[in-house]
Amino acid sequence: MSTMSPVPQKDEGGASFYGYIRPDGKIGTRNYVLVIPSVGCSQGAASAIVRGIKNAVYLPNVLGxxxxxxxxxxxxxxxAGFGINPNxxxxxxxxxGCEHLSAEELANEIRSSGKPVEVLVIQEVGGxxxxxxxxRRLIKEMVDRASKQRREPAPLEALIVGTECGGSDYTSGLASNPAVGVASNMLIDRGATVILSETPELIGAEHILAARAKTPxxxxxxxxxxxxxxxxxxEAGQNIRESNPSPGNIEGGITTLEEKSLxxxxxxxxxxxxxxxPYxxxxxxxxxxxxxTPAHDIEQLTGMAAGGAQVILFTTGRGxxxxxxxxxxxxxxxNKDLFxxxxxxxxxxxSTxxxxxxxxxxAGERIFKEVIAVASGKPTKAERLNQRDFCIFKMYMNI
Amino acid sequence: MTPFKPLSVMKKGKAVIIDERDNVATAVTTLEKGSVVSVNVGGKEEIITIKERIPGGHKFAIYDIDWGQPLIKYGEIMGLSKTSIKRGEHVHVHNVTSPSKR
Structure with a gap:
């Protein structure tokens, strides 16, 4: 029998990272305990539950x-996707208690991942x-148990990396997006999954992406x-294809819609x-x-996180x-000035x-290395600032 | 001895090529007519004399491009030439058509 060590070599061109192995075999880059309000009405309680508890976060959800x-x-x-996410x-x-989306139903969806899931319903608990x-009692217990888990070596095949751009300027199409493209190719070559999204930004280059499709x-x-x-x-009165590239885009040097979307x-x-x-x-x-997904930054980010992304690459020119x-x-x-x-x-x-x-x-290789470092625990600037945005895309009005 | 400096006016880091298949480069800053730029095409250095003023963010041809030929940026077809375009000339709405306009 083979006695090959399951521990990946550290310097195999960065083909592994250090993550938290979950009951379903997926691997997290973070180790959060998450409080999910199944309806906007319980958001206040959810935010109070996590207050001051390290590694516990809540979703500022207003729907349900x-x-x-x-x-x-x-x-x-x-x-459910946020609960199932390996992070x-x-x-x-x-x-x-009286909302459409029952807390128990949502909890059961998340339990399919084998994780510990608790439920509290304000009308039943009594206020x-x-x-x-x-x-707070339940969350502190869970955080205690979570803190005993250690990072273990994990192959890059376990990674799903989301990509996004927002607040773009002329440097996005010239520097940051191409460099992220190089990092995406490197990740994919090593077995990882990369999510491309924001359909409104794809208009005009769809035939180019479709030509790269696996099947008809x-x-x-x-x-x-x-x-x-x-x-x-x-239907809302906006013709995306005719209105792009905009006069401002053309003045900035963008010639065709293909070029902009590419x-x-x-x-x-x-x-x-x-x-x-789908989203x-x-x-x-x-x-x-x-x-x-939409191109709306936070809705897009939320969609990819719900889809299991453990790291997201976000390019920006304006900040x-x-x-x-x-x-x-x-x-x-x-954009050097922005940086x-x-x-x-x-x-x-x-900007180099x-x-x-x-x-x-x-530059792409540098981004690839940063993905490995962040996946293995290096905090990002948004994490240091405790910036935790959440917004679910939907198509219709609330009634 | 004075060192030989034939490329002293050559500007590095003034234009960017995204993919080695590209036949257009993008000016990072405004390039005046007659300036000489060096661009890296898949590890190979191309030295191009700019034939007309190229504003920053705008494109110029790296090679001579015939009428009706694809203009390649990001390794993909971003448009078709409406006229023949010489190496170093401005590539923009005046000489490019978009295949996606319908």
Missing amino acids: CGQVGEDRLIVKKTL VYGVLVVGN TRKTIREG HVAKRIFEVVEWWERKAL GCIYKGGTGTVEEVI ASIPSKKGLVYMD TPVGSPIVPVIKITG RKMRDNIDLDV ILSGKESVTE
Whole structure:
């Protein structure tokens, strides 16, 4: 019998990281205890439950009641996805009692991952104070147990890395997005999964991405998701295809819609698109996966975190403080002035590509190394600032 | 002895090429007519004389491009040339058409 050590070599070109192994075999880059309010009404109690307890966080969720149609499913899937995300050790679901989305139903979805899940319902427990007291007791116990778990070596195949851009400027398409594309290719070559998303930004380059689809079905899905967003925007009076590139874009040097969208989709690298998944869905394939999300920064971030992303790469030119409750978000800019101005928000400066000090490939390798370091525990700027944004995408009004 | 400096006006780090298949480069700062830039195309150095003023963020051709040919940026077709474009000339809406306009 083979006695090969399961411990990966540390310097195999960074083919491994150190993470927390979960009961379902998935591997976390963080070890949070998460409090999920299943409805906006219990958000106040949830925030009081985690106050001052290290490694306990809550989701500032305002939905869970009053949604219609598909929105009900999206809300449940997103909240459950956060609980299932391997960056979470265990979960406390706090309900109010009369909401559409029952706390117990949500807890059962999360229990499928084998994690510890507790439930408190304010109307049953008997008010906010009792719920907070009981909740804090449960959470402290869970944090105690979580703190006994140690990081272990893990292969990069266990990683799902989300990509995103927001507050873009001319440096995004020239420096930070291409460099993230190089890092995406490196991650995919080593077996990881990379999520590309934000469909409104794909319009105009869909035929290019579809040409890289694994199967005709995947190509068809790419055209379908673009068509959906275009049609929805038209219903609201906005023609995305005709209004882009904008006069400002053209003045800045962007010539065609293809060029504008290519600058965005290059974040995912140049690999084959293995599948197209709906918002907040967990990828079923390794490699490059397309998730249909809005371009709205926090809704997109939330969708990828619910889909199991353990690290997110976020490029910006004008600067953004955005972070996730449970996923480390690495901010990357190609704008040197921005890096100087917002040093407490931005993790990596790749303006070196524009000054000729570094090639796109070298900057991409630097981002790849940062992914490994952050996956193994290095805190990001957004984590240091305790920036934990959360917003669920939905299609209809609340009733 | 005075060192031989034929490329003293050559500007490094003034333009960026994203993918080695690209036939356009993007100016990082405004490039004046007659300036000489060095761009790295997949590890190979291309030295290009700028034929007209290129504002920062705008593109110029790395090679001579015939009429109706694809313009490649990010290794993909970002447009088609409406005229023939010479190496070092501005590449923008005046000489590029978008295949996606419908």
